[in-house]
Amino acid sequence: MSQIRLISTDMLFSRMLELELSVLGRTFAHTESISMEEMESLVARETCQLLILDLDVRYEGLESMLTLAQDNKIPVILFGYPSSDAMTADKMRFYDSDIYRYVFPRPFLMSQFLYCAKELLCFKEEDQIRRREAPAMVMKQHCTADDIRINENARQVFYKNDLLTFTATEYELLLYLMKQRGTVLTRAQLYEAVWKPEGDVQKKDSNIVDVYIRYIRSKLDEPYRIKLIETVRGVGYTIRKQ
16 A cells, blocks of 8 residues: 555665655555556555656556556656666657656755655645545636647646647646736736745846746747747737637
8 A cells, every 4th residue: 555656676776765755754665667557556546646667677668657647647756867778868758748757867866856756745645635525526627729728637738639748837837828818917927826936026027937938939839830929018928819
């Protein structure tokens, strides 16, 4: 009945990781391998809140396992050496396609690893509470704008049938703009809504909103030759209603 499941053949590292993760107050299980059948069983038991995979282990059907975890909202942390065949550019793009999946190239700081684990465990607990308290609740509808569709339950963004890759911040910024479609939003409004800063927003003179708008456009507007987010000179940004 483990809440954290680690798959790794590195016994010394696994023991160290188990000791570090014990501060989170979760049960912990470690094995040196996992099959697709075992993965399906793990999902069916609904006891796993965080899956940690060593990319130096050879898996049969790793992408299918990760897709299964994503579909069942099981957060995943992957780690491995950058020289590994499992950390090529194409594979890294696939790993990054789920915002509740993180990759740590070795070596890494354990403090950062633990912080990430805590964040993912909080997400899983919140999701389980929502499911228990409202089992019959109608799931959130897709948020759409033209050919852009956001599945809020899976936190996925699509252009037509293409699944796009966004970081958590890019996703939150795009979602907020789409929900406020037709409204011109100032940079201060966007900054406050997405970054939720403390203190006077007006005093935080930062171009971070502009930077993330460029990130979104580079992944959406430019590749598909569309103009979703419009710049309103001297004010901010908007997504126009048709």
